[in-house]
Amino acid sequence: MMHSPARTPVQTVKAAHMLDREKNLNLNEDTAPLVLSVEGVSKRFGGLQALKDINLNITQGSIHGLIGPNGAGKTTFFNIITGLYAADAGEFRLLGKPYKPSQVHEVARAGIARTFQNIRLFKEMSVLENVMVARHVRTHSGLLGAIFRTASFAKEEHEIRLRAFALLDYVGIERFAGVKAKTLSYGDQRRLEIARALATDPHLLALDEPAAGMNATEKVELKNLIEQIQRDGKTVLLIEHDVKLVMGLCKTLTVLDYGTKIAEGTPSEVQRNERVIEAYLGSGAAHSITTTTS
Numbered sequence: 001m002m003h004s005p006a007r008t009p010v011q012t013v014k015a016a017h018m019l020d021r022e023k024n025l026n027l028n029e030d031t032a033p034l035v036l037s038v039e040g041v042s043k044r045f046g047g048l049q050a051l052k053d054i055n056l057n058i059t060q061g062s063i064h065g066l067i068g069p070n071g072a073g074k075t076t077f078f079n080i081i082t083g084l085y086a087a088d089a090g091e092f093r094l095l096g097k098p099y100k101p102s103q104v105h106e107v108a109r110a111g112i113a114r115t116f117q118n119i120r121l122f123k124e125m126s127v128l129e130n131v132m133v134a135r136h137v138r139t140h141s142g143l144l145g146a147i148f149r150t151a152s153f154a155k156e157e158h159e160i161r162l163r164a165f166a167l168l169d170y171v172g173i174e175r176f177a178g179v180k181a182k183t184l185s186y187g188d189q190r191r192l193e194i195a196r197a198l199a200t201d202p203h204l205l206a207l208d209e210p211a212a213g214m215n216a217t218e219k220v221e222l223k224n225l226i227e228q229i230q231r232d233g234k235t236v237l238l239i240e241h242d243v244k245l246v247m248g249l250c251k252t253l254t255v256l257d258y259g260t261k262i263a264e265g266t267p268s269e270v271q272r273n274e275r276v277i278e279a280y281l282g283s284g285a286a287h288s289i290t291t292t293t294s
Helices: 009-020 074-081 104-110 127-138 142-148 151-171 186-198 216-231 243-249 267-272 274-281 285-293
Strands: 034-045 048-059 063-067 089-094 112-114 204-208 235-239 252-257 260-265
Touching: 034 074, 034 235, 048 063, 048 074, 048 235, 048 252, 048 260, 063 074, 063 216, 063 243, 074 204, 074 235, 104 112, 112 186, 127 151, 127 186, 151 186, 186 204, 186 216, 216 235, 216 243, 243 267, 252 267, 252 274, 260 267, 260 274, 267 274
Parallel strands: 063 235, 063 252, 112 204, 204 235
Antiparallel strands: 034 048, 034 089, 252 260
16 A cells, blocks of 8 residues: 655645645636637537537636536537537637647646546556646656656656645545545545546636535535635536535536527526526426416
8 A cells, every 4th residue: 555655844835835826816707817718619419419509608716507407418518628529610719719629638738627427537546646647747758758767757756746645635635645546435536536637737627517426415525625626716617416516606607408508697597597497397387486486
C-alpha cells in the first residue's frame, strides 16, 4: 500500500496555494465574461434529432444547471462540448476564442474537464495515481524526459505529486491516497472524479449527475464541495436529476426537452415556466398547477 509522504508546512501551503490560481473578483453573473458560448448546436443519430439549434452561454464564476427529463439531450450536449461526439452543426467559443470539440484530449487541454454519469476511474490504480495521470495534460517534459529521467522530469513529477495530494485533501479523501480507486465508497469515487478533473486546471468543470447514487448526507457534502469550487474561482456546468440540489446550487438553469431548449432563467422562473411543468408532469399539468396556485 502506498502511504502519503510527510510534507512540511511550506510544502502544504505551496500545494494548497495552487488551488487558488483562478480566484477572481466577486463577479456578478450579469456582467461577468463568458467562459463558454455555444450557438446553433445540433446532433442527429440516424432518424433521431438528439439536439436541435441549442444556444448556451455560461458566465465566469457561475454554477450553471442543465436539466430536463430523461432523454432530453443533456448528456449528448455534454458529450459534444467535451469532444466525445461531433456536432452536426454549431459554433463553440471558450473564453471568447473559437474551439473545435473534436478530440477529448484537445478539449481537456483547452480548458474543459468533465466527470461522467457512470464513474470512469482507473480502478486498479491508486487514488493518488488517478489524479496524477490527469495532471499530465499540463506537463512539458515529454516522452524523452520520462525515458531518461531528466532533472526537469523529476522536478515536474514531484510537483505533480504535490498537486495531486493537495487536490485529494481539497475534496476530502487524502487519507485514501495509497489505496486502489475501486476500494473507495461510491461517494468518495465521485469525489475522486472531481479531483481528477480539477487536476487539469479547467476553466469549465462539467459535472454529469455527480449526486447519482448518493445518500442524503453525501449529497450535502457534495453541495458544499461544489460551492467551495465556485468560491475558489471555477466555473461549473451541472447536469443533475436531483431538482432540490440543482435549485439550491444554481443561479441560472437551462432546460432541455426532446433535444430543444424550452426555458432558461433563475430557479424560480424555471419552476413557474409552463413548458417546463409540462415536460416533467405532462400536458395539462401547467394549467392545473397555475389554476391551483392562483
